[in-house]
Amino acid sequence: MPTLEHNAFVEMFRQTPELAPHFLVTLFHVDVPRHASVAVVESSLDQLIPVEFRADLVLELRDANGTLVLAIIVEVQREEDPDKKFSWPVYVTVVRARKRCGTVVLVVAPGADVAAWAAENIDVGLGFGNLKPLVLGPAVVPEITDPAEAVQETELAVLSAVAHGNGPNGLAVVQAVLVALGRLDQEHAAVYFQIIWNGLREPMRRALEALVMERQIEGEATLPSFVQKLIDRGKLEGMREGKIEGMREGKIEGKRETLLRLLARAGIALTDHESARIQACSDIATLDRWVDNVLGAKTAAEVLS
Known part of the structure; x- marks a missing residue:
């Protein structure tokens, strides 16, 4: 069953389809054809064989004349799935044959191990042909610690927090994305923060809780309400009272x-x-x-x- 994280990443690209070609250019340095529009299209890839293949998302890039110049298949992968090494080549072949244009697979894999697995070349037969998925994972997604950059590239900042939130610069990465999320509507911001929070390990959660506590004690502006709701209020109050008492x-x-x-x-x-x-x-x-x-x-x- 698809998880909140899976659905959230799919919706990220569904609602802002321009992200996919943008990431191909900026992160993978792919020479994406000139295009005037990016649209989400039907992701069911039925064939004559009585088996349905369904990608998470299929995007079409068209030029100013409406000519289809590239198709991007977006897949969100949270764990290794051997079946994908057989279905991804099908996705590419079917979309390429149906739409008569170049086609690539873009895999969103926040976990380092899964990302490395997903990035492997897929040999389709005796070394005569292969598929190379493009993978948005920790090795490709940068650590975004500058709030201004996070505001400008909010979706990339979310991916950065999920990929690097537990790393050495994790707290700075999370702080930067919180500034960006504070500028989104509460519904989307809350969902993005939920998937970031779910991926944080206990030490980083405690560090974030301490940050919230310090801002409360020092009278600074509190973090957005969706942060307060997800972090246990009783725990925060206890920590806050404890620190205040300790200071006193x-x-x-x-x-x-x-x-x-x-x-x-x-x-x-x-x-x-x-x-x-x-x-x-x-x-x-x-x-x-x-x-x-x-x-x-x-x-x-x-x-x-």
């Missing part, structure tokens, strides 16, 4: 240390009771007052008044 405790401890250091410099001795009173105090205003009292005080009682 650190500040209080710093005040206590300052007070004790000033008392020692002033030569004011403390009894066990007075020392315990200082250690038990957790009110920052009180500690600040005691620090101010050290100046000119002769006894601990004057300081702790």
Whole structure:
């Protein structure tokens, strides 16, 4: 059964068919014929043989005169499937014969292992002919860490986050795509973020959760609502409260240390009771007052008044 990720990538190319030839030119450096339009067409590839072959998507590129100049078969592949090595040549042959134009297979495979498998040459017989799929995988899709670039190439940024989200620059890649997704409508943005989130491993999820938490604590603009919905709110609140409490405790401890250091410099001795009173105090205003009292005080009682 097709997954959310599978359907989302298919819809990405269905709704923006210009992406396919754009990627062929920019990522694979293919000399795509001049064309004026790109259209989605029927993807059922029935033949006389009573077996139906159905590609995920078939796109047609036509020139200004309406002449068909290239067909692109888009396939989304999340795992290895030996049958595809037999069906992809069928797709190309059928589309080429039916449409009388050059035809290529463009495979979207975010996983490195699956991408390497999909990119293998397919020998159609005794080495006399082969098919070379073009594969959008981690080796081809760049790491997009610049938010401005992500906004300009949003779909590529989504592919980048899925392919590289768990890598060394994963957090920067995800941050960049979040800026781009924030400019999309909520429905599409939420779906894209869902497939990115689903692909993140636990360390990167925790890093993203920490990023959200820090922005909340520092009062910065929160991340888009679809991010907040997917990341467990209770967990975030717990992390947020924990960090705030930790920051508060650190500040209080710093005040206590300052007070004790000033008392020692002033030569004011403390009894066990007075020392315990200082250690038990957790009110920052009180500690600040005691620090101010050290100046000119002769006894601990004057300081702790």
